Amino acid sequence: MKTLFSVFATLFLFVGCASVGAVIDGGKNLATSTVDTVVSTSGNVASAGLRDIANVVSTAADVTEGVVGTVVSEVDKQTDELQDKPEEE
Secondary structure, three states: OHHHHHHHHHHHHHHHHHHHHHHHHHHHHHHHHHHHHHHHHHHHHHHHHHHHHHHHHHHHHHHHHHHHHHHHHHHHHHHHHHOOOOOOO
16 A cells, blocks of 8 residues: 555656646746747837838928028029020120
């Protein structure tokens, strides 16, 4: 009877240790997977945000360039009208 009890106790100990090890490995895998997913998603969101900001800045620069070009043309045209034109003989 004592031997049978020892065998069951040993089996329970091995099964218990394997279960604890499996739980620890599962928890470790869950934690690393979660961290990996969060970091990957954060990186993708940050990259998309930077691309959007770059597009907005590029568009604003294009618009500003167009406005400045238009203003320069209009000022040049108006100053030409105000200047005395040499009389042709």
